[in-house]
Amino acid sequence: MPIRARGARHRTGPLRSPGFLRSLVFAAVAALAAVLPAPVGAQAAARPTESRPIYSYExxxxxxxxxxxxxxxxxxxxxxxxxxxxxxxxxxxxxxxxxxxxxxxxxxxxxxxxxxxxxxxxxxxxxxxxxxxxxxxxxxxxxxxxxxxxxxxxxxxxxxxxxxxxxxxxxxxxxxxxxxxxxxxxxxxxxxxxxxxxxxxxxxxxxxxxxxxxxxxxxxxxxxxxxxxxxxxxxxxxxxxxxxxxxxxxxxxxxxxxxxxxxxxxxxxxxxxxxxxxxxxxxxxxxxxxxxxxxxxxxxxxxxxxxxxxxxxxxxxxxxxxxxxxxxxxxxxxxxxxxxxxxxxxxxxxxxxxxxxxxxxxxxxxxxxxxxxxxxxxxxxxxxxxxxxxxxxxxxRVWPPSGTSAATVHPVNGPVPGVGALSASPAPAGTASTFTDNPALDESSWAANIDKSTPDKAGFATAPLTKDLRVSGSSRVSVTVTPTTSSAHLSAVLVDVGPDTIRNYAGEGEGILTGTDRTCWGVSTAGDSSCYLTTSADKADVGFTVFSRGWADLGNYASDRKGVPLTPGKAYTITLDLAATDHVVPAGHRLALIVAGTDNGLIDPPPSRPTLTLDLARSGARVPFVGGAGAFARATSGARPNVAAGVPDGTPSSPGIPVPRMAAQRLPGGAGR
Missing domain, CATH: 3.40.50.1820 (Alpha/Beta hydrolase fold, catalytic domain)
Known part of the structure; x- marks a missing residue:
């Protein structure tokens, strides 16, 4: 933790205590030392390491x-x-x-x-x-x-x-x-x-x-x-x-x-x-x-x-x-x-x-x-x-941490139709999963039903991890899909399936609550106060956390820069860039990948409502794990799904955070800019 700077905090005017006067004298000497030559051999001792509030703000x-x-x-x-x-x-x-x-x-x-x-x-x-x-x-x-x-x-x-x-x-x-x-x-x-x-x-x-x-x-x-x-x-x-x-x-x-x-x-x-x-x-x-x-x-x-x-x-x-x-x-x-x-x-x-x-x-x-x-x-x-x-x-010490490297994880079908798994090995040729774009649903709806066969998503999850698994950086999800219409939008999200307490990022304060007390950071004048309302964490208990997202128009399959109409019934391959993050999926939780259509509130829907068939053998996610492929193998080694029930352990016991509705464009400053 960096050394806490001292100054005029919690005050609305200049400080006049004896300690403050002593600090002014010290700071003045330090300021002079910064511009005047020091005696030979004394430069190291004379050089200041912190600026001090020695000048009048008023x-x-x-x-x-x-x-x-x-x-x-x-x-x-x-x-x-x-x-x-x-x-x-x-x-x-x-x-x-x-x-x-x-x-x-x-x-x-x-x-x-x-x-x-x-x-x-x-x-x-x-x-x-x-x-x-x-x-x-x-x-x-x-x-x-x-x-x-x-x-x-x-x-x-x-x-x-x-x-x-x-x-x-x-x-x-x-x-x-x-x-x-x-x-x-x-x-x-x-x-x-x-x-x-x-x-x-x-x-x-x-x-x-x-x-x-x-x-x-x-x-x-x-x-x-x-x-x-x-x-x-x-x-x-x-x-x-x-x-x-x-x-x-x-x-x-x-x-x-x-x-x-x-x-x-x-x-x-x-x-x-x-x-x-x-x-x-x-x-x-x-x-x-x-x-x-x-x-x-x-x-x-x-x-x-x-x-x-x-x-x-x-x-x-x-x-x-x-x-x-x-x-x-x-x-x-x-x-x-x-x-x-x-x-x-x-x-x-x-x-x-x-x-x-x-x-x-x-x-x-x-x-x-x-x-x-x-x-x-x-x-x-x-x-x-x-x-x-x-x-x-x-x-x-560095970010992403040393030893981070991308590993490919593959979506494969599971014991229940529409409820798949994530594997280090690719799915067999000819296996597929089908979903229909439902613009009324979003990533929270998909994640809440990760263990259910629903028509609006293709979901794939590991069994409960035996070790913590850290994702650090940007992921890429490549999919081969066949649409039924001439337009289609795709979403891909990574999910930590398991209970947690996180900041309520979709709340009014986007993770903070504003209080009534104030703390002061500097010197105030009658027209410019240095005192600001305190804040605290706005927390939410969740059963899963969507921690990385990416989207694409399938019509941009051949070019990031220009889209074209699709041919219904034809297979297309496209890569979705997932947003950078740093998230630890803890032991006992599951890592999930969901591929779906419109993410309500986060992208606009396409003109049509396609059904898309996902070719599992030709799809996969490149995820930057700390420890690379070995970390994924160790975290999933010995993990055993509840095959008898057809549903892996760790089913969400409480909801995630709903996606804020995208009624209109927001200023890039957001609330409070």
Whole structure:
């Protein structure tokens, strides 16, 4: 567990205790040691390892500038400028010292709010920011950082048009980093000519944000911009195609234009009709890949990333689904990027709201290391923190853990028709299982009936495991199916069959409950409190847990990028990419694979209602087990199903969590953004 940072927690104003004054003296000495040469042989002893709250938050400089992006997305003949609100400590500039920057570029500062309490920016009569959402400025400005809140193009006080992860979104944020490093122009007003300079910063920038905000951090990092030293993307998108589609299957009944409409400023609403139409034209409901998706796929440009990356994601995030972090992580690893990861049992939730006491000090250490250069050892600590049960965490030195390798498990028929098993050996040629798409049912309905022959699924489960079996990473399920109609959608899910207590990720808080008490993280002012409502785990007792999912339009069997009509009665082979996860199926539970049609609430149904025949001999799942094929063999060795009853032991004794209904597209920020 990282050392807990001390500061102004549980206070709403500056601390004045003798202990605090002593800490100020110590911190001032440490700060001087960071910039003044130490005596020979004394450097190691003099170097600080933690920034301290030595600067006044109440007297911090609050200012606004407008950075020229070099774009004219709204076509008004003037270059678009993005609004940048800054909170920075006053004292370093007076002392001739420069500070690094923590930056959150967001479309939500005026339309929808940030965090669990949906905070908005507020301004004084001069137009300078009074309330900056979230705790970052309250906590980090006294510690010698500037905090910068950027209104993405087309939102709040910025010019331009919302581009939903595209060129304008990314370049409007990148331009701010360029300005911080002396490579771009900024002005003291939206339309004026008075220049603004950033002589107060050393240009070292870290980007952070949840959902759309963190998505922009991914996109900016993929430009390779100089000066961006680290990013902390939370529940963030790495490819916008994978936010809207899964191999041609629609995940939402909306599109990028609807998102743009939700966050646009009044000016953008009036002037950006052409830009919105481009979003409509470039995102056909067919799920075919277009240039629009290519422009918004940061994974393709992961080789440009120079910044370190601290990935945070909920493993049950059904808004920004976990394929987004999995493929991003793999691409970063392939390119040798320094990285760290936290995976929780929550849905679309910020770690500040499910593990606050640990999150703030770890984030503090991360920024201290990558922006201030402190040797605090954060990069040498375990790479991964994984939530196993509500508020119970484990760590791994690397992720996925050493010894993880994919093994193929095969669906085979069992003693009861329609109730199959999972085996290390393939099914005999000619064996099959048949199901009919029922768009009214979902993964919870299928899993609850894993031991029953039902017409809507093909289910396969091991006998109760004799050892724990850990899945870590992304799985792939390849199936050969014959449809009866010209269109078909497929779903595949991995299920842990057995009783457990997990976070209620489908609840209103997606795994958290919001309390009435507050804790404080930094210094407060009359207009900007550092105190936030406490949260606790929202728990659910379940009889099974769906822990990884994947979907596809069978018409995309020959290409990930373009679908075609099917020929009824013809066999097709397609691979479904299951979302990344890290889950332990404990001894006594069973591992199950379910293949079915429409997953109600998570994908849209196809135009027809096909019956599909699954060729078992030509189907299988490649699953990343810690310990590989040997781990699967050991966990299933000696496992004995209850053949007399025709049903394996461990039948679910209580339901799983129902899938949230997909009535309409959600903002990538979700509830509370």
């Amino acid at each position: 007297s911090a400089v609050r200012e606004a500038v407008w950075v020229d992006t070099g774009l004219d997305a709204d076509g008004d003949g003037r270059g678009d400028r993005v609004a940048v609100d800054i909170v920075r400590p006053r004292e370093p500039a007076q002392q001739g010292r420069k500070v690094p920057v923590i930056m959150d570029a967001s479309p939500y500062y005026s339309c929808c709010g940030r965090g669990n309490e949906s905070q908005l920016k507020t301004y004084d009569a001069k137009g300078d920011v009074v309330q900056m959402p979230l705790f970052y400025d309250n906590y980090f400005v006294p510690r010698g950082y500037a905090f910068v809140g950027v209104d993405l193009a087309g939102t709040n006080r910025s010019d331009g048009c919302v581009d939903v992860g595209g060129r304008s979104d990314v370049l409007s944020a990148k331009a701010v980093i360029d300005w911080l490093n002396g490579r771009a122009r900024a002005y003291t007003s939206r339309t004026g000519t008075e220049r603004a300079t950033a002589g107060w910063t050393n240009g070292r920038t870290g980007m952070i944000g949840k959902s759309w905000d963190g998505t922009i951090a991914n996109g900016v990092a993929a430009t390779g911009v100089e000066g961006l030293k680290t990013i902390v993307p939370i529940s963030s998108i790495s490819s916008w195609y994978d936010y809207y589609f899964a191999k041609g299957a629609p995940l939402y009944d909306g599109g990028p234009a609807e998102l743009a409409d939700a966050v646009e400023s009044p000016d953008a609403q009036a002037h950006c009709a052409a830009a919105r139409q481009k979003l409509v034209d470039g995102s056909p409901r067919s799920g075919d890949w277009t240039q629009l998706w290519n422009d918004r796929d940061y994974v393709l440009r992961a080789d440009h990333v120079k910044a370190s990356v601290f990935v945070v994601h909920g493993m049950q995030d059904l808004n920004v689904r976990t394929k987004n972090f999995g493929q991003w992580w793999d691409a970063l690893a392939a390119n040798g990027v320094e990285r760290k990861i936290w995976l929780s049992q929550t849905g679309h939730v910020d770690p500040f709201d499910y593990r606050r006491d640990a999150w703030v000090p770890v984030l503090h250490q991360w920024f201290d290391h990558y922006l201030l250069g402190y040797d605090n050892g954060i990069e040498r600590r375990p790479m991964a923190d994984i939530e196993r049960h509500p508020d119970q965490w484990s760590t791994d």
